[in-house]
């Protein structure tokens with residue numbers, strides 16, 4: 693279990709996270725939602741140990757966090773780095789003999805971008821590669837910061853299917869930043885809502901369906917406008 697206790701984060705005088713308390717149990721699949729700037733990325737970076745909280749504590753009580761795979765919205769790779777260089781770096785020269793790596797290599801369609809400078813890839817191609825690299829070590833705890841960014845529909849559906857398989861067939865723990873109702877419904881069993889850096893809801897999908905009938909209705913109750921519009925604005929902001 694990962695236990696967050698009164699996590700706070702300040703950048704200078706600006707409070708970005710305030711009093712965040714919740715647990716992540718092994719095998720859980722959690723969606724973190726919130727408006728732009730509500731602190732989602734900061735929170736997942738703190739959970740993964742990339743950033744230090746300004747206050748509060750985190751306890752990691754079992755093997756959940758032993759192997760963490762985090763996919764960032766953007767990855768800053770050194771100039772002239774290619775996918776093949778990263779694969780060899782992480783898995784060695786004999787990576788082709790690794791069945792798991794070959795499997796995800798095909799699913800994420802890496803062969804077509806294998807020898808291109810990563811900095812010259814399109815947003816969607818880079819997203820695919822970032823996601824692939826995040827899970828190359830077959831992590832027990834997978835953190836995905838907005839799967840949809842830059843992906844075309846075909847690849848998006850393919851990746852959702854892959855993560856759905858992970859959810860159903862393994863006891864891996866998934867933490868996903870997402871605003872896409874269908875994605876949340878397929879991949880998650882719990883939603884955490886951040887608003888202005890505060891945790892304002894922590895609810896199971898079961899409860900969402902019982903009280904609001906659909907995830908779309910639930911999201912609308914937080915965003916206060918048609919969620920399709922929020923998603924569309926998100927896509928425009930991220931140049932999809």
Ligand SMILES: Nc1ncnc2c1ncn2[C@@H]1O[C@H](COP(=O)(O)OP(=O)(O)OP(=O)(O)O)[C@@H](O)[C@H]1O
Pocket residue numbers: 703708726727728729730731732733734735
């Ligand atoms: N390194 C930083 N220095 C100063 N302020 C920062 C830094 N990183 C993030 N912030 C600010 O902290 C707030 C929360 O940012 P964060 O990226 O965590 O939000 P988010 O919910 O993930 O946003 P988005 O949906 O746009 O990705 C924002 O106001 C952002 O401008």
